[in-house]
Amino acid sequence: MSNSGWAVELDHISKEFRGTAAVRDVSLRIADGEFFSLLGPSGCGKTTLLRMIAGFELPDRGEIVIHNVVMGDTPPHQRDVNTVFQSYALFPHMSVAENVAFGLQMKHVNKREIATRVQQALDMVQLGSYGERRPRQLSGGQQQRVALARALINQPEVLLLDEPLGALDLKLRKEMQLELKGIQQRLGITFIFVTHDQEEALTMSDRIAVMDAGQVLQVGGPTEIYERPTFRFVADFIGECNFLPGSVVAVENGSATIQTSGGLQVTGIAPQPVAVGAAVVLAIRPEKVRLIEGDRPAGVNLFPVKVERVAYIGSDTRIIVRLPDGAPFDVWEANTVSTLDPNQYYTPGDEVFLAWTPQNALVLRH
Amino acid sequence: MLSARTEHRRAWWQASPAMIWLGLFFLAPLVLIVLYSFQSRASDGTVAWTWTLENYAKLLRDGSFWRTLWLSTWIALVVTLITLLISYPLAYFMATRPKRWRSALLFAVMLPFWTNFLVRIYAWKVLLGNNGVINQVLAGVGLEPIAIINSQWAVLLALVYGELPYMILPLYAALERFDWTQMEAAHDLGAGRVQAFTRIMLPQTLAGITAGAILVFVPTVGTFAVSDILGGTDGFMIGNLLDLHFRSTPNWPYGAAISMLFMLLLLGAIALYLKATREETDGENPG
Incomplete structure (x- = not known):
């Protein structure tokens, strides 16, 4: 068997449910040993895509290849992938150890080896002494670990995770994110991770596919997805973003100047080529702009604004300002100096200047 | 707060209709059948009130x-x-x-x-x-x-x-x-x-x-x-x-x-x- 280096290849996959397209013509290649996330809002098709890789659903069109083997209609129990379910789907009538042993029993591994490997798997998820318990005697986080051990003990080539951290509280979720990432790096198994939580995807992934309405909009590493989104949807879904709609008035090597509908002239970089006259949006993240007090300085992308609302949230201060045309605009300023002096913070009604460097703003097609 | 004893007594009171019901329609007939089974047969086939184990002895051989x-x-x-x-x-x-x-x-x-x-x-x-x-x-x-x-x-x-x-x-x-x-x-x-x-x-x-x-x-x-x-x-x-x-x-x-x-x-x-x-x-x- 020749090895292409791809763990999973999706080739023009489409799936409909009762006439509604759930996944539309998705092609992806996921590398061996990669932590790959499918990120998107609920109903975007990410779970359907995962279920097709697992074999619970078959694609209407297209081909799924796992480690160079074309899956066709191979049933789930004959695929070398395992799944961690959103609801964990632990077997309530079995002990934790029996749950974890189930996959090896199905493969007729001998009893002594099963016992050893079950203990190793439970130790790996720090539940070494919980083997005799029933799943319902465990907390949500512990059940999640059992589900992980139950899948990983089979040493699958690819582990599929369907929003596995969704039911955990925030603190536990952060812990599990690090732990999952650690386990993935230690074992070198390909993880395909479905989530709607952008922060989770950014923290853990080598690469992320952002999905909307059954389609993959952009695939890339966390910085690429965050810093160079190619669609308005991606910029909007991942992190916070200000959007100024307008049309292109000038284009010059990689950057574009647009006239906003509010009458401002702004410049940003254009990740994809745009033509003069095209309807676009300028996308600019609230932490990538500055507020300047005092006299008007010189420069482009500089506008007088009025502070409307100020929210102090500890690490940042989040400020809403009004542009000259009256549109609201979010600005986040990092609180880099520790002070109680009220004059160091903005107050509503302050008149200041809003500025950004052109490389911090993106000209995106709709 | 009611004492455990009062609580207990009240529970009995509340359960009493059910008790009477069960007693009349479930327990009483059952007790009657138990009693019948240890009596001998009257000439008309009903119960003559004399105690015996004969019914069970006969049953085991029947x-x-x-x-x-x-x-x-x-x-x-x-x-x-x-x-x-x-x-x-x-x-x-x-x-x-x-x-x-x-x-x-x-x-x-x-x-x-x-x-x-x-x-x-x-x-x-x-x-x-x-x-x-x-x-x-x-x-x-x-x-x-x-x-x-x-x-x-x-x-x-x-x-x-x-x-x-x-x-x-x-x-x-x-x-x-x-x-x-x-x-x-x-x-x-x-x-x-x-x-x-x-x-x-x-x-x-x-x-x-x-x-x-x-x-x-x-x-x-x-x-x-x-x-x-x-x-x-x-x-x-x-x-x-x-x-x-x-x-x-x-x-x-x-x-x-x-x-x-x-x-x-x-x-x-x-x-x-x-x-x-x-x-x-x-x-x-x-x-």
């Missing part, structure tokens, strides 16, 4: 009692097994339909209850009789008639028909609250259809099977009307034996003894059965 008990048990076991084999796939089918279909299907299962049970048994007599509907149809297409009426087979058929809902309902209840993603999890971990069923679904629906089996077995083993109407001498069951001793050729004390022994054997069997299945279902998700 071949016809043990034969009838064996036939009743055999029929009840077969009926339970057949209803289970029919009901499980049916309940599975119902539980996997979309929600709006399920209540309609449940309604269909319970529809026969709207007609009197005796009427339905007489309908079977009409269907199965030697000149009944089925045999007329068979004759019409030139086939040999079947002689099923007045046999244990007719009893069996009608009992399976009548008891089916009592098996379907607890199985449906068990399957409806079953978490189906567990089947996907089992497949995902390498289990084929058969293994996923026997290792995951069956153990978790065992409580429903147990409930259904008891609900079907107990009324079936003690049935009277069905075997009386459809069974003839071939389908003579415990219920008919009791009828004989209390009505046709009265010997109330002996009938009472049969009733007592039968009840004790039945309770013993059910206790053993529950013990066995409880060990199996231990640890199953309650509720």
Whole structure:
């Protein structure tokens, strides 16, 4: 068997449910040993895509290849992938150890080896002494670990995770994110991770596919997805973003100047080529702009604004300002100096200047 | 805050209507039967109030009692097994339909209850009789008639028909609250259809099977009307034996003894059965 280096290849996959397209013509290649996330809002098709890789659903069109083997209609129990379910789907009538042993029993591994490997798997998820318990005697986080051990003990080539951290509280979720990432790096198994939580995807992934309405909009590493989104949807879904709609008035090597509908002239970089006259949006993240007090300085992308609302949230201060045309605009300023002096913070009604460097703003097609 | 004692007394008061009800209609007849079984027979077949153990001594030697008990048990076991084999796939089918279909299907299962049970048994007599509907149809297409009426087979058929809902309902209840993603999890971990069923679904629906089996077995083993109407001498069951001793050729004390022994054997069997299945279902998700 020749090895292409791809763990999973999706080739023009489409799936409909009762006439509604759930996944539309998705092609992806996921590398061996990669932590790959499918990120998107609920109903975007990410779970359907995962279920097709697992074999619970078959694609209407297209081909799924796992480690160079074309899956066709191979049933789930004959695929070398395992799944961690959103609801964990632990077997309530079995002990934790029996749950974890189930996959090896199905493969007729001998009893002594099963016992050893079950203990190793439970130790790996720090539940070494919980083997005799029933799943319902465990907390949500512990059940999640059992589900992980139950899948990983089979040493699958690819582990599929369907929003596995969704039911955990925030603190536990952060812990599990690090732990999952650690386990993935230690074992070198390909993880395909479905989530709607952008922060989770950014923290853990080598690469992320952002999905909307059954389609993959952009695939890339966390910085690429965050810093160079190619669609308005991606910029909007991942992190916070200000959007100024307008049309292109000038284009010059990689950057574009647009006239906003509010009458401002702004410049940003254009990740994809745009033509003069095209309807676009300028996308600019609230932490990538500055507020300047005092006299008007010189420069482009500089506008007088009025502070409307100020929210102090500890690490940042989040400020809403009004542009000259009256549109609201979010600005986040990092609180880099520790002070109680009220004059160091903005107050509503302050008149200041809003500025950004052109490389911090993106000209995106709709 | 009320004292534990007052609390306790109040609980008794609140329960008293139920106590009186049970005492009058459940306990009193039972005590009466126990008493009867230790008396000798009066000349008219009722009870002469002289104490004796003779009824039980006679019963242990009575071949016809043990034969009838064996036939009743055999029929009840077969009926339970057949209803289970029919009901499980049916309940599975119902539980996997979309929600709006399920209540309609449940309604269909319970529809026969709207007609009197005796009427339905007489309908079977009409269907199965030697000149009944089925045999007329068979004759019409030139086939040999079947002689099923007045046999244990007719009893069996009608009992399976009548008891089916009592098996379907607890199985449906068990399957409806079953978490189906567990089947996907089992497949995902390498289990084929058969293994996923026997290792995951069956153990978790065992409580429903147990409930259904008891609900079907107990009324079936003690049935009277069905075997009386459809069974003839071939389908003579415990219920008919009791009828004989209390009505046709009265010997109330002996009938009472049969009733007592039968009840004790039945309770013993059910206790053993529950013990066995409880060990199996231990640890199953309650509720």
